[in-house]
Amino acid sequence: MAFFARPASASAAVRIVNPNTQNEAVQPPRKDSAQRRCRNVMIYGYCKFEDKGCVYYHPPVGELIPAPARSVSPAATTTHGTSPISAHAVNAPVFVPKASSLSLAISPPSTPVIRQPVASSSPSSPAPPDYHQSTEHYAYSESEQMAEFDAQFYDDSQAHFNGYSAGYAQNMEVPFYTGPTQVYMNEPLDHHLYTPAIPSAFVSSTTGSHFIHPTPELRQTLQERSHTSRSATLLGSNLPEELQGYHSFVLIDTVSSPERKKFFNLNSVVYRAINSNDGIPYVLRRIENFRLMQQAAFNAIEAWSHIRHPNIVPVHEAFTTRTFNDSSLVVVYSYYPNSQTLFEAHLKSTIPSTLSQYLQNGGGRLALGQSHSLPQLSQYGQPLPSPFTSSQSLRHLQSSGIPERILWSYIVQIASAIKRVHEAGLAVRTIDATKILLTGKNRVRIGSCAVWDVLTYDQHLDVVALQHDDLQHFGRLIFALCCNNPQATTNGNFQKSLEIISKTYSHDVKSIALYLISKNHPHKNINTVFETISGRLLTELDDALEGMDCLENEMLSELENARLVRLLCKFGFINERPEFARDSRWSETGDRYIIKLFRDYVFHQIDEHGNPVTNMSHVLTCLNKLDAGTEEKIMLVARDEQSCLVVSYKEIKACVEAAFSELSRAR
Numbered sequence: 001m002a003f004f005a006r007p008a009s010a011s012a013a014v015r016i017v018n019p020n021t022q023n024e025a026v027q028p029p030r031k032d033s034a035q036r037r038c039r040n041v042m043i044y045g046y047c048k049f050e051d052k053g054c055v056y057y058h059p060p061v062g063e064l065i066p067a068p069a070r071s072v073s074p075a076a077t078t079t080h081g082t083s084p085i086s087a088h089a090v091n092a093p094v095f096v097p098k099a100s101s102l103s104l105a106i107s108p109p110s111t112p113v114i115r116q117p118v119a120s121s122s123p124s125s126p127a128p129p130d131y132h133q134s135t136e137h138y139a140y141s142e143s144e145q146m147a148e149f150d151a152q153f154y155d156d157s158q159a160h161f162n163g164y165s166a167g168y169a170q171n172m173e174v175p176f177y178t179g180p181t182q183v184y185m186n187e188p189l190d191h192h193l194y195t196p197a198i199p200s201a202f203v204s205s206t207t208g209s210h211f212i213h214p215t216p217e218l219r220q221t222l223q224e225r226s227h228t229s230r231s232a233t234l235l236g237s238n239l240p241e242e243l244q245g246y247h248s249f250v251l252i253d254t255v256s257s258p259e260r261k262k263f264f265n266l267n268s269v270v271y272r273a274i275n276s277n278d279g280i281p282y283v284l285r286r287i288e289n290f291r292l293m294q295q296a297a298f299n300a301i302e303a304w305s306h307i308r309h310p311n312i313v314p315v316h317e318a319f320t321t322r323t324f325n326d327s328s329l330v331v332v333y334s335y336y337p338n339s340q341t342l343f344e345a346h347l348k349s350t351i352p353s354t355l356s357q358y359l360q361n362g363g364g365r366l367a368l369g370q371s372h373s374l375p376q377l378s379q380y381g382q383p384l385p386s387p388f389t390s391s392q393s394l395r396h397l398q399s400s401g402i403p404e405r406i407l408w409s410y411i412v413q414i415a416s417a418i419k420r421v422h423e424a425g426l427a428v429r430t431i432d433a434t435k436i437l438l439t440g441k442n443r444v445r446i447g448s449c450a451v452w453d454v455l456t457y458d459q460h461l462d463v464v465a466l467q468h469d470d471l472q473h474f475g476r477l478i479f480a481l482c483c484n485n486p487q488a489t490t491n492g493n494f495q496k497s498l499e500i501i502s503k504t505y506s507h508d509v510k511s512i513a514l515y516l517i518s519k520n521h522p523h524k525n526i527n528t529v530f531e532t533i534s535g536r537l538l539t540e541l542d543d544a545l546e547g548m549d550c551l552e553n554e555m556l557s558e559l560e561n562a563r564l565v566r567l568l569c570k571f572g573f574i575n576e577r578p579e580f581a582r583d584s585r586w587s588e589t590g591d592r593y594i595i596k597l598f599r600d601y602v603f604h605q606i607d608e609h610g611n612p613v614t615n616m617s618h619v620l621t622c623l624n625k626l627d628a629g630t631e632e633k634i635m636l637v638a639r640d641e642q643s644c645l646v647v648s649y650k651e652i653k654a655c656v657e658a659a660f661s662e663l664s665r666a667r
Ligand SMILES: Nc1ncnc2c1ncn2[C@@H]1O[C@H](COP(=O)(O)OP(=O)(O)OP(=O)(O)O)[C@@H](O)[C@H]1O
Pocket: 252, 253, 254, 260, 261, 262, 263, 264, 268, 270, 283, 313, 333, 334, 335, 336, 337, 338, 339, 340, 341, 343, 344, 378, 434, 435, 437, 447, 448
């Protein structure tokens, strides 16, 4: 028979001796409830319900169960009100008020798993409790039940026993294993105790917001982004190993074949690569076959690199290279994994496949500088083959535009980006559905900035005219999105598009679209645009702030992770240190032994077949309770299964803290 020495620190841990036939009081035969000793008496020394209908046997005060061979510290007894108990006590029926069975189904308390000796079939092993009977014998009024819920007699830690089947209880000789399906399913984290979230009154929406997905979707989206940004280069993709401090090149394209990209009249290819300095992935847009004639063309890059705006893809740097066997211009941008262009998100799918084939084949590509004041983008403004301009095709293209709320959100965001750029004395020049990225839920960012400035440096274009063009392109974009048609303002579609907007959207949308697209408006600038859309700004602000609240709430729940990681780190430091192999404090008689057993309890559970139980929920529950230092008691069983300890999380926490601080202090 193994005994545990009292931990050096004053602990309320109760040692329980594995009973044997010689020195244990004989286990009373299982009788009806009236003859069975009340467990509350054995655990707490008295039963609050003795006179209130408790059907179990309440021995006179002097007739209590003999104390175990070694008594617990007085401190333990007084601090926690526990009395010295033997293994009998462990098997006493749990007091479970009737109401608790219902409550448990809703929010069951966490369950300590008690591992009993495999040899429990031997006569000396304590019999498992007759759990299933408890609720039948305690009949209380509703109010009593509720009052009892908080009462000290409610053994929170063992409430799960309530769920055990009658069959199990009858077979007393079956080794005591806690089937994962039976126990762990009822073991959600007690969030009110361990993860205090923002009170619901402060969260306006639990179903996500205009800018933030609902929690499960948000997590999935973030996981997917993280996964995408770590995706590896395809073998044989013939990409450079290293270029100007960038490595691990990946071609960004939804098509698996390295399809060439078109940037105005020049082909452009978009890559993702990691910067060696900071290890962060960036997007590198390479303009093929472009020969930079003057270094001063890069002044625009310098100017753009200072622009930081939530609706602009930041420009980082630019360089020329011959690595691709041509002279290429490469402009480096921030990378937004899994982003889509507005064209891909809203316009592409509506185009009949032959049309998209036509566009992919380069139909209607315009020469660079064809119109210096209104540079046409490759997929806009080009003459389409006749089948796509027929009224039938147009009806198909115009069948569904984007919802007005989202449209206004785009308008406000893009207008805000334009304002920042214009105020910096620059022009955007890429207000086009193929160059504006959708980087999150309803979040748009204008991309490919600065390329045009470098490409047309020697043309000395008038910035004011270019800014005016920005607004016109903005108007065209609104038309395209409303009508679901990239050619909404060309090819004689204008009137029809206007009709569609009038029918489908509010008057304000039509006004702003017409205002932006108009040519002869002497005072048109981005500030007057804001005067027109000012009514929509508050909605956008409200949604943005609500999104912030959602994210803050999400983050709050993640704070818990840090707590658990810290705990796990401490365990890592403490457990299995070779220098403690012969240290008596870590042996079966030392105070640190509790930590060892707790580690087994948390991580090394086995099921009834002897297979490891890898139940995360059990681990999280235990660690959270440990971190909270709850009074809840659990039974830790020695590896030889000959003895066990009943100890509270609070005490285990104290042991862990003491062990860790001792390690930290050691020189
Ligand atoms: N900064 C970025 N972060 C993440 N992805 C980006 C970024 N910039 C572009 N992309 C992605 O690269 C892909 C190609 O972009 P690109 O601008 O070349 O579009 P495109 O429609 O092919 O236009 P073009 O006709 O000019 O080639 C798009 O799917 C886009 O989402």
